[in-house]
Every structure is written in structure tokens, then in C-alpha cells.
């Protein structure tokens with residue numbers, strides 16, 4: 001909680017939340033990752049690591065998870081908590097470059113990025129890269145606090161397959177899945 005508050009005070013727009021995600025929200029996000037897939041899961045904006053923990057608890061192996069997080073203090077905390085997971089410090093807007101070394105297929109991208117508070121051009125660029133990087137059977141999982149569904153936040157050429165509200169989160173959130 002301390003590291004989250006520190007990041008919030010340092011950069012409120014990038015943190016994009018006043019509280020870390022609840023374990024209920026994290027569990028719901030992890031539940032949409034297809035199990036027993038060849039390849040890797042990429043998590044964007046892992047923050048305190050609550051979703052990362054839920055991924056591990058759901059059975060995803062640490063060597064098959066890659067985390068991208070822009071906040072230095074969060075990255076340090078994530079590296080301490082998850083020493084066997086690849087944690088990349090970087091901006092998701094540079095996702096293709098950050099993952100250029102990865103030769104395995106990416107079957108899922110989960111994101112806690114505050115897309116609605118990032119500049120529109122950055123959001124569009126991230127979504128286009130998600131679209132290009134995901135395998136053809138891939139899934140994109142994003143949470144939002146917004147009550148409205150907006151096509152702008154969908155990756156191009158993907159179908160919206162799940163929209164589930166999570167009331168046990170502060171504030172209540174929604175998990176969206178595209179495939």
C-alpha cells in the first residue's frame with residue numbers, strides 16, 4: 001500500500017487509481033487467461049502485483065509471465081516479490097520494442113493501464129501494438145472504472161467477449177475481455 005501511495009503522489013495520472021486493485025478484481029482478470037497454452041502471458045501496469053499474484057495462483061508458471069511497469073518504485077517492489085518473473089521497467093507505449101527479445105507466442109495480454117487517463121494517441125498506439133503482438137488465438141483483458149463501453153478502447157479486429165462488473169473493488173470496476 002505504501003509503494004502504491006508513493007507512486008500515486010509522484011504521478012497520479014499514470015497510477016490512475018486511488019486504491020490498489022482488490023483480490024476479487026485480480027482473480028477475475030486471471031480467470032480469463034486460457035490455461036495450458038504454449039507461450040507467454042504479458043501483464044501491463046502491474047503496480048503492486050495483485051494481478052501477478054492471481055496469475056500465479058491460477059496456475060500460470062512464473063517463467064511464462066512477463067510484466068511491463070513504468071514506475072521505478074513499483075518495479076523494485078515487483079522484483080522483490082516475484083524474483084522468478086521477468087519484470088521489465090518501461091513504457092507500454094514502447095511495447096513492441098520492450099518485447100523484441102521474446103520469441104515465444106504471446107497468448108494473453110492483461111492490462112491495468114489507466115487507458116482513459118493516458119493521452120489518446122498513446123492509448124491508440126498501445127492498442128495497435130497489442131493487436132499486432134497477440135497470437136491469432138490471443139486474448140486481451142483490461143479493467144476499467146468506467147461505466148460506459150467505448151469502442152475507442154477496443155483493440156482493432158478483436159471481438160469483445162466478456163464484460164463483468166466487480167463490485168468488490170474500490171471503486172467498483174469492470175473486466176473486459178477481447179478475443
Ligand SMILES: C[S@@+](CC[C@H](N)C(=O)[O-])C[C@H]1O[C@@H](n2cnc3c(N)ncnc32)[C@H](O)[C@@H]1O
Nearest residue numbers: 014017020021045047048069070071091092112
Ligand atoms: C491502476 S494502477 C495499478 C493497478 C494494479 N492492479 C494494482 O493494484 O496495483 C496502473 C499501473 O500502471 C502503470 N502504468 C501507467 N502507465 C503506464 C505505461 N505507459 N506503461 C507501463 N506502466 C504504466 C502505473 O505505474 C501503475 O502501476
